[in-house]
Amino acid sequence: MSDLQACDVLIAGAGPAGLLLARLLAQGGVSVLVVDPLWDLRHGAFSSAALPLEAVRHFQLPEQVQAAHWQGWELHGPGEEPYRWFAEQSLGAVLDFGELRHWLAAQAQAAGARLQLGWAVRQWQASGCGASASLRGPGGVEQIQHCRWLVDATGQRRALLGDPPAAAGSLVSGEGVEWLLQVPTPQWQRWAHRLSFMLGSSWVPQGYGWVFPMQCGQLKLGVCRLHDGRRSQPPLHQLLRGLQQRLELEGATVLDRHGGLIRSTIRRREPHQRGVLLGLGDAVSTGNLLGGEGIRHAMASSEVLAPLLLEALAGRPGRLRRYAPRLKRRLGWRWSLSGRLARRTWLGLHSPAGDQRLERLLVGLQQNRSAEELSALLFDYRFERYGLKALPYLLGWR
């Protein structure tokens, strides 16, 4: 066991949330340490990382982390023909998730944060006016780190906070598997400039499949579905292979296989703070289950927490009581509604009746909506454009 070390804020987890918080705090003159068991943040890039343009601009993400741009949607439903929508201009980017983490880490370090890779926070306890955390590093070596505030930014694992209490509502969980494929340029062009989704029970019961473009010659092929303890669900790899076959992507070289969970409570009522421990990003359910996306929401939680934590460090710890309500406001009422819709929509997609509802929805969207409006629906959760009364029918609530 090495000597006791000290910092103002210890952040467990070098995901988008932990790294952005580290940068913002370091810019505020705070001593910050980020630890993560990953040795190389470019590795273990589990996320598909599709983002709308607004988020790319808001977080000032540079070109080097944007593997491809997209300006349209291609939705394959239960029927034969896909539906397509295209805008004149870019609507967003597919990020290289490893590059994003690498860039965020460089930014945080340039601002003065320290990064300790290959280390995990194992446990912690309150000590004096802060916390003592036990870290485990290479070869099982242990280190005790003292800090005034400790942040759980370990994503859906919630390694320090643990799962939410029953009163906060159960965790809804989705699991995704994705392959990074190398394909010839003409085949890549077929899928370029758009986000393509495969919807309906014949593609992925209770979930969806996707093809996203990366840099020229590379595609991400994935499947994701919500967990339903009342049904037996086919293995995700089997569904992925089925997708690969139907989309004629069998000849492609698989460069990387990855995947992971996304787990959130629908109402986000879990405690965001326990003493000097604070939760950030997916660890406090910022991951959205409708589109299986959460990078921008996780980073939003860092922007909300940073100024409050700086005030707490300046002697006003009571300010942190504002964290959970401010984050709720920042995510907006549509966030919770979209979570409820996600549960109903995806879990209901396992039968011909569910497929018929979906086909009707796709036909309606094709007739009345532009690519921009589809983005507003799927990324801004602007369901009210459909009339809130019609919505439950549209998305299968009734």
Ligand SMILES: Cc1cc2nc3c(=O)[nH]c(=O)nc-3n(C[C@H](O)[C@H](O)[C@H](O)COP(=O)(O)OP(=O)(O)OC[C@H]3O[C@@H](n4cnc5c(N)ncnc54)[C@H](O)[C@@H]3O)c2cc1C
């Ligand atoms: C298959 C899949 C596809 C997805 N696609 C998209 C998408 O297209 N768009 C989108 O916006 N989002 C997508 N997401 C969700 C998105 O990746 C997450 O919402 C986002 O990464 C959450 O960021 P975070 O910083 O909260 O946590 P994470 O990115 O999960 O980071 C947590 C970090 O904590 C580290 N850690 C774990 N345990 C410890 C410990 N004990 N001590 C220290 N560190 C620890 C981990 O190594 C990890 O680096 C997808 C997720 C999955 C699984």
